[in-house]
Amino acid sequence: MKTYDIAVIPGDGIGLEVMPEALRVLERVADICGFVLKFHNYDWNCETWLRTGQMMPNDGINQLSQSDSILLGAVGFPSVPDHISLWGLLIPIRREFHQYVNLRPVRLLPGIPCPLANKKPGDIDFWIVRENCEGEYSQIGGVFGEGTPSEGAMQTAVFTRYGTDRILRYAFDYARKLGRPHVTSATKSNGLFHSMPYWDSRFEAIGKEYPDIRIDQYHIDILAARFVMSPERFDVVVGSNLFGDILSDLGPGITGTIAVAPSANINPERTYPSMFEPVHGSAPDIAGRFIANPVGQIWAAAMMLEHLGEVEAANLVMKAIEKALDDPLAPRTPDMGGKAGTRELGNAITKKIVA
Ligand code: NAD
Numbered sequence: 001m002k003t004y005d006i007a008v009i010p011g012d013g014i015g016l017e018v019m020p021e022a023l024r025v026l027e028r029v030a031d032i033c034g035f036v037l038k039f040h041n042y043d044w045n046c047e048t049w050l051r052t053g054q055m056m057p058n059d060g061i062n063q064l065s066q067s068d069s070i071l072l073g074a075v076g077f078p079s080v081p082d083h084i085s086l087w088g089l090l091i092p093i094r095r096e097f098h099q100y101v102n103l104r105p106v107r108l109l110p111g112i113p114c115p116l117a118n119k120k121p122g123d124i125d126f127w128i129v130r131e132n133c134e135g136e137y138s139q140i141g142g143v144f145g146e147g148t149p150s151e152g153a154m155q156t157a158v159f160t161r162y163g164t165d166r167i168l169r170y171a172f173d174y175a176r177k178l179g180r181p182h183v184t185s186a187t188k189s190n191g192l193f194h195s196m197p198y199w200d201s202r203f204e205a206i207g208k209e210y211p212d213i214r215i216d217q218y219h220i221d222i223l224a225a226r227f228v229m230s231p232e233r234f235d236v237v238v239g240s241n242l243f244g245d246i247l248s249d250l251g252p253g254i255t256g257t258i259a260v261a262p263s264a265n266i267n268p269e270r271t272y273p274s275m276f277e278p279v280h281g282s283a284p285d286i287a288g289r290f291i292a293n294p295v296g297q298i299w300a301a302a303m304m305l306e307h308l309g310e311v312e313a314a315n316l317v318m319k320a321i322e323k324a325l326d327d328p329l330a331p332r333t334p335d336m337g338g339k340a341g342t343r344e345l346g347n348a349i350t351k352k353i354v355a
Pocket residue numbers: 014018073074075076077078082086090258259277278279280281282283284285286291292293294296333335
């Protein structure tokens with residue numbers, strides 16, 4: 001029987017609460033579809049850092065490299081400064097494994113109250129393609145003039161031609177694959193003097209390779225407004241690391257809750273494992289109460305199955321999520337206006353998985 005090795009990193013906070021629900025769903029769908037998922041648990045998180053001064057061991061990346069895919073919960077907790085915890089675990093995984101595509105769907109699911117008036121499932125349904133390995137996320141720069149009147153901080157953004165072209169091409173190819181030949185680029189070339197004019201010039205050049213695809217570009221400020229005012233107009237939205245990050249909380253925000261949104265950190269060449277996680281973080285404000293919505297983690301698991309080539313299983317999981325949420329009697333977690341717990345919603349979804 002086909003067997004996959006899955007590295008599981010529940011991480012911090014609600015990561016530890018939503019992960020078991022995704023694993024249960026995965027076990028059930030693997031049973032039905034006839035393959036085996038071997039879960040290898042890695043308990044690396046902020047507690048590890050407090051104990052050892054590291055988020056993961058020195059050979060952590062090497063340990064993960066043995067797996068077919070990585071399923072991650074969330075990283076970060078108030079006990080450790082965020083730039084230490086994230087640059088100690090999540091960001092090195094994305095970079096070391098060249099997961100330069102961060103694919104994040106924005107979709108209004110049934111049964112979730114939408115904060116925008118008169119929207120129904122189908123009205124909001126698009127994809128964010130976020131650059132995931134360079135851009136504004138960098139450790140280049142520093143604090144200068146410390147303790148003097150001219151003290152300050154500088155932070156350098158890096159846009160290589162190689163890194164920019166490959167994410168743009170992925171977005172165009174993805175739009176083709178979806179049969180939705182339209183790509184929108186997020187820019188800010190009126191304010192950022194060097195990086196964004198460069199991004200625009202590469203978008204224009206790569207766009208010429210895809211004459212069948214309609215292109216649009218908006219400055220990030222008005223793009224944010226258009227996400228709220230007319231989300232129907234989008235198919236594939238491509239953005240830099242930082243712009244993609246912000247848009248991929250805003251997108252799920254307009255669909256009612258960020259807690260349902262998944263995130264696929266993909267190494268398209270498959271030289272290294274890809275990593276799947278929810279868009280949300282460790283939610284320290286609700287951690288420990290088992291009221292977190294597990295849908296983002298479960299949807300991330302579905303994206304992992306699709307990446308592994310288990311497309312039927314991925315579809316069964318997506319259908320189960322939609323069926324569970326569509327049922328007016330289904331348990332709903334507080335972020336969706338209900339009173340149910342993590343486990344109850346996880347159970348309801350697991351039960352809807354049928355061959
Ligand atoms: P967050 O996503 O953790 O929480 C934002 C808000 O959304 C909170 O009110 C939270 O209760 C709510 N929320 C998030 N997920 C939910 C869920 N599944 N069900 C119900 N409600 C949910 O963002 P934050 O507060 O900015 O960050 C908290 C920590 O998580 C920080 O350390 C941050 O760096 C980290 N973080 C990690 C990741 C990741 O690992 N990929 C992503 C985002 C944030």
